[in-house]
Amino acid sequence: MSSNDVLGRIEGGDLRLVGLTKRFGAFTAVDNLDLTIPQGSFFALLGASGCGKTTTLRMVSGLEDPTAGQIFLGDAEVTDTKPYRRPVNTVFQNYALFPHLDIFENVAFGLRRRGFKSVRPQVEEMLELVELGHLAKRKPNQLSGGQQQRIALARALINQPQVLLLDEPLGALDLKLRRQMQIELKRIQTEVGLTFVHVTHDQEEAMTMADTIAVMNQGRIEQLGSPAELYENPSTTFVANFLGQSNLIPGVVEGVDGGVVTVRAHGRALTLKADRARATSGAVILGVRPEKVQIAGSEDEVPSGFNCLTGTVVDTSFIGVSTQYLVKLASGEEISVFEQNTGRAIQRPGNEVAVYWDPSQGFGLDGTQDIEAGAVLDEEGAA
Amino acid sequence: MTAVADPTAGATQRKPAPPDHKPRRNLTPWILLLPGLLWLTVFFLLPILTSVSASVQTGNYDDGFKLTWHWANYGHAISDYGTQYWHSGLYSTLTTVLCLALGYPVAYFIAFKGGKWKSLLMALVIVPSFTSFLIRTIAWETILADQGPVVHVLRSAHVLGLTEALGWTTGGHVINTPAAVVCGMVYNFLPFTILPLYTSLEKIDPRLLEAGSDLYCSTFTTWRRITLPLSMPGVVGGTLLTFIPAIGDYINAQLLGNPNTGVVGQKIEDLFLRQTSGYPVGSAISVVMMVGTLVLVMSYIRKAGTEDLL
Amino acid sequence: MTTLTAPPAAGAGAPAVRRRSPLSWAREHILLVVTVAIFVFMLLPNAVILWMSFNQPVGKFNYVWNHFSTAAWANPCANPAMCHSIGLSLEIGAVATVVATILGTMIAFAMVRHRFKARSGINALLFLPMAAPEVVMGATLAAMFFNTVGPGGLGFWTITIAHVMFCVSYVVVTVKARLAGMDPTLERAAQDLYATPFQTFTKVTLPLVAPGIAAAALLAFALSVDDYIITVFTAGNLETFPMYIWGSVQRAYPAQIDVIGSMMLLGTMAVIALSTILGRVRAARK
Numbered sequence: 001m002s003s004n005d006v007l008g009r010i011e012g013g014d015l016r017l018v019g020l021t022k023r024f025g026a027f028t029a030v031d032n033l034d035l036t037i038p039q040g041s042f043f044a045l046l047g048a049s050g051c052g053k054t055t056t057l058r059m060v061s062g063l064e065d066p067t068a069g070q071i072f073l074g075d076a077e078v079t080d081t082k083p084y085r086r087p088v089n090t091v092f093q094n095y096a097l098f099p100h101l102d103i104f105e106n107v108a109f110g111l112r113r114r115g116f117k118s119v120r121p122q123v124e125e126m127l128e129l130v131e132l133g134h135l136a137k138r139k140p141n142q143l144s145g146g147q148q149q150r151i152a153l154a155r156a157l158i159n160q161p162q163v164l165l166l167d168e169p170l171g172a173l174d175l176k177l178r179r180q181m182q183i184e185l186k187r188i189q190t191e192v193g194l195t196f197v198h199v200t201h202d203q204e205e206a207m208t209m210a211d212t213i214a215v216m217n218q219g220r221i222e223q224l225g226s227p228a229e230l231y232e233n234p235s236t237t238f239v240a241n242f243l244g245q246s247n248l249i250p251g252v253v254e255g256v257d258g259g260v261v262t263v264r265a266h267g268r269a270l271t272l273k274a275d276r277a278r279a280t281s282g283a284v285i286l287g288v289r290p291e292k293v294q295i296a297g298s299e300d301e302v303p304s305g306f307n308c309l310t311g312t313v314v315d316t317s318f319i320g321v322s323t324q325y326l327v328k329l330a331s332g333e334e335i336s337v338f339e340q341n342t343g344r345a346i347q348r349p350g351n352e353v354a355v356y357w358d359p360s361q362g363f364g365l366d367g368t369q370d371i372e373a374g375a376v377l378d379e380e381g382a383a
Numbered sequence: 384m385t386a387v388a389d390p391t392a393g394a395t396q397r398k399p400a401p402p403d404h405k406p407r408r409n410l411t412p413w414i415l416l417l418p419g420l421l422w423l424t425v426f427f428l429l430p431i432l433t434s435v436s437a438s439v440q441t442g443n444y445d446d447g448f449k450l451t452w453h454w455a456n457y458g459h460a461i462s463d464y465g466t467q468y469w470h471s472g473l474y475s476t477l478t479t480v481l482c483l484a485l486g487y488p489v490a491y492f493i494a495f496k497g498g499k500w501k502s503l504l505m506a507l508v509i510v511p512s513f514t515s516f517l518i519r520t521i522a523w524e525t526i527l528a529d530q531g532p533v534v535h536v537l538r539s540a541h542v543l544g545l546t547e548a549l550g551w552t553t554g555g556h557v558i559n560t561p562a563a564v565v566c567g568m569v570y571n572f573l574p575f576t577i578l579p580l581y582t583s584l585e586k587i588d589p590r591l592l593e594a595g596s597d598l599y600c601s602t603f604t605t606w607r608r609i610t611l612p613l614s615m616p617g618v619v620g621g622t623l624l625t626f627i628p629a630i631g632d633y634i635n636a637q638l639l640g641n642p643n644t645g646v647v648g649q650k651i652e653d654l655f656l657r658q659t660s661g662y663p664v665g666s667a668i669s670v671v672m673m674v675g676t677l678v679l680v681m682s683y684i685r686k687a688g689t690e691d692l693l
Numbered sequence: 694m695t696t697l698t699a700p701p702a703a704g705a706g707a708p709a710v711r712r713r714s715p716l717s718w719a720r721e722h723i724l725l726v727v728t729v730a731i732f733v734f735m736l737l738p739n740a741v742i743l744w745m746s747f748n749q750p751v752g753k754f755n756y757v758w759n760h761f762s763t764a765a766w767a768n769p770c771a772n773p774a775m776c777h778s779i780g781l782s783l784e785i786g787a788v789a790t791v792v793a794t795i796l797g798t799m800i801a802f803a804m805v806r807h808r809f810k811a812r813s814g815i816n817a818l819l820f821l822p823m824a825a826p827e828v829v830m831g832a833t834l835a836a837m838f839f840n841t842v843g844p845g846g847l848g849f850w851t852i853t854i855a856h857v858m859f860c861v862s863y864v865v866v867t868v869k870a871r872l873a874g875m876d877p878t879l880e881r882a883a884q885d886l887y888a889t890p891f892q893t894f895t896k897v898t899l900p901l902v903a904p905g906i907a908a909a910a911l912l913a914f915a916l917s918v919d920d921y922i923i924t925v926f927t928a929g930n931l932e933t934f935p936m937y938i939w940g941s942v943q944r945a946y947p948a949q950i951d952v953i954g955s956m957m958l959l960g961t962m963a964v965i966a967l968s969t970i971l972g973r974v975r976a977a978r979k
Binding site: 409411412413415416418419420422423424426427428429430431433434437485486488489491492493496506507508510511512513514515516517518519520521522523524525526528530570573574623627628630631632633634638647648651652655656662665666669672673676677680 | 727728735737738741757758803807815818822823825827829832833834837854855857862865915919921922925939950951957961965
């Protein structure tokens with residue numbers, strides 16, 4: 001069912017990008033992107049700076065013309081629709097509040113442009129939603145960063161857009177405020193039920209808020225799924241490294257037997273479940289998250305059926321809730337281990353140890369990829 | 384490019400993959416630029432070019448001028464007015480140096496010690512300019528009058544004896560001497576030096592100066608190694624904003640000088656407005672002056688390395 | 694109990710302060726002393742003008758103090774030619790300001806907001822009028838007017854045309870600075886919030902650039918009203934206020950000129966003070 005309301009908003013409309021491409025000279029910022037974002041979802045585009053996520057957002061808002069491809073809102077194509085005619089609003093990275101207008105007029109701006117005569121009830125309601133009703137007469141520069149951020153949100157939300165775009169909306173806030181706003185944003189999204197498309201380089205932010213995350217790299221979507229899915233079953237080394245940390249161990253498939261893949265690495269047979277392996281022959285990369293790995297004083301303590309490797313502790317960081325170990329294998333590779341603080345004895349650097357994990361917790365990736373992909377980018381993006 | 388199959392092709396009109404959007408050829412900037420640039424071309428560039436042609440013409444106002452490729456005009460323009468070129472160059476250079484020397488401490492003080500008085504102090508620099516500069520220049524007639532307190536102090540401090548020996552003052556007077564001319568010029572152009580200096584000094588983070596003193600710089604070394612290099616754009620801007628108007632100025636020479644302090648500007652005005660056949664030579668002097676100034680300014684900008692002044 | 698080694702009651706019981714001679718104070722505050730001296734140098738002529746406006750001059754030239762009189766203030770237009778020249782200067786200033794501000798603002802918008810070829814050539818054309826000696830611009834323009842409209846054609850319009858010419862570049866620089874400092878996302882935000890390009894311009898761009906345009910207009914007006922050199926070449930038989938002053942140096946320099954000079958200063962200061970107070974009041978009310 002689809003029916004248009006006054007503004008041209010369509011009930012039951014997903015946002016669809018079809019073959020969307022943007023080139024700047026020889027540089028391809030967004031490369032033949034196909035994506036459907038269901039209505040009412042909180043969707044995050046996650047990637048390092050320069051991966052094309054902001055360009056994608058700007059094409060959806062209409063502030064950037066695509067080089068090729070189409071954009072649909074529901075059944076209507078909006079590819080060539082001017083930004084001021086699209087039922088899409090943006091919360092800008094630096095908020096972009098109009099410095100010459102007071103808070104009330106900033107929030108009322110969109111309604112006034114669309115010819116609404118009485119805007120007071122809506123504006124007041126919206127200011128209440130973001131809990132800043134008492135600041136209506138202030139100018140933007142008299143507000144704190146967090147308050148400005150909420151006004152920017154109110155200014156966009158009041159228009160009840162089909163899709164709300166958030167461009168690194170929390171980037172300028174300090175850590176504590178960011179946490180608070182993450183919860184706030186999620187609450188508001190649930191309350192108003194609009195589609196939110198959120199662009200960020202902060203994986204934690206994306207995982208906290210989004211229902212679905214698309215990890216972008218070099219203008220393409222690397223993987224799409226729920227936060228848990230992406231974390232537990234990354235499809236590429238880029239995702240495995242960019243989203244949290246991973247121990248990636250290259251090896252060769254020895255055989256597949258009854259849903260279990262056996263991989264030879266470091267002279268040992270390691271196993272993983274076939275349904276979590278992206279490749280089941282030839283070179284593979286076996287991955288396991290540091291918190292899934294346990295540490296023991298000797299191999300004798302390792303329960304049977306677990307994957308096990310031995311090495312020397314080279315670094316121990318006690319951080320209260322957990323202890324992080326860096327264990328160097330005989331081959332020189334390092335495995336990191338996060339151990340919950342359950343009162344076990346702490347292994348000192350120099351100790352010979354065994355590291356082990358439940359085979360069902362491992363995942364397998366195609367072995368032909370760059371094992372470092374995404375690891376360095378993450379630091380740049382976070383900087 | 385791609386023609387991706389549309390899953391709801393029935394509902395939307397299926398169209399071939401849109402061609403690459405071409406950047407539109409935009410006429411807007413030219414519409415915006417045209418009137419202003421036309422004005423400058425017709426009333427600035429064209430006259431300058433016409434005078435280049437006029438500079439090699441002969442004739443007088445009654446019979447008209449003809450293009451005779453009379454290059455000798457340039458000979459006259461250069462050789463007959465040597466004193467005036469010398470005066471213009473000397474006064475404007477001296478003015479620029481003095482303006483920098485006086486303007487820097489003021490700009491520095493306002494930028495770093497001004498505190499909440501910053502904008503008031505900057506207003507004090509600009510506010511005098513709202514009185515006509517001619518009236519303010521003529522006020523120096525009163526300040527430097529022979530019976531006035533300034534001259535009295537200078538005379539009793541034997542400063543006048545010294546300046547007289549150097550040829551900057553004559554006969555116990557200050558007014559109507561080269562010294563008065565330079566004084567008037569420094570007075571007139573000082574705000575133009577202070578403004579860009581202040582702008583670039585104000586941008587300097589005071590913590591840089593603290594870092595300097597933390598790293599074993601004396602107050603002077605901090606200024607020499609940190610403040611001065613960072614304020615170079617202001618120094619360059621201030622120099623240009625002072626030197627360019629100073630080189631063509633003849634108001635101060637006329638109002639505060641004497642017949643022996645003639646500068647180029649006076650001669651150009653004289654040749655254009657008061658001599659019936661002075662037009663070609665006057666044009667030739669204008670061209671010499673214009674080219675000379677441009678060459679000086681350009682080589683200075685290149686040497687100072689700031690080409691994005693505009 | 695503590696044993697005090699304070700000097701025997703020097704004045705009150707104030708803590709001992711190191712005594713300093715005024716000279717050593719000056720040495721420690723050398724920058725302040727120098728700055729104050731230079732401010733005196735910059736402000737002295739204005740003080741003298743105000744002072745001399747209350748003078749009863751001996752003879753024709755009001756250069757030397759004689760005795761106090763308010764005659765000049767009571768009758769500032771004693772010489773109608775002077776007030777007539779002021780009127781002319783204001784008229785020319787107004788027309789030239791309007792035209793130069795419009796032309797310059799348009800150029801500034803094109804330069805900041807659009808991409809086009811020949812940018813460096815246009816920059817040069819804008820820079821040259823600021824770098825060329827005024828006397829050269831005046832003289833060459835005069836020559837062109839002589840050849841086209843003839844000496845008889847010189848007057849109000851030739852002066853105004855010349856003033857617009859040398860003001861445009863300053864307007865461009867001033868408006869450009871304001872425009873370049875403006876966050877371009879604001880305009881994008883406006884478009885995102887349903888403002889058409891025209892609405893974006895009138896509701897966002899223009900209000901934000903307005904202070905820059907106002908500053909440019911003020912500058913253009915000040916440049917025009919105060920100009921002597923280019924004006925004298927393009928004026929023909931007309932006499933603007935700067936030309937009147939110039940002529941007075943030869944004829945007679947009445948105290949009324951100092952009255953006008955003082956009015957200009959006091960008027961500006963009053964406007965600045967008033968706008969500051971108004972701004973404070975408005976800020977306090979919020």
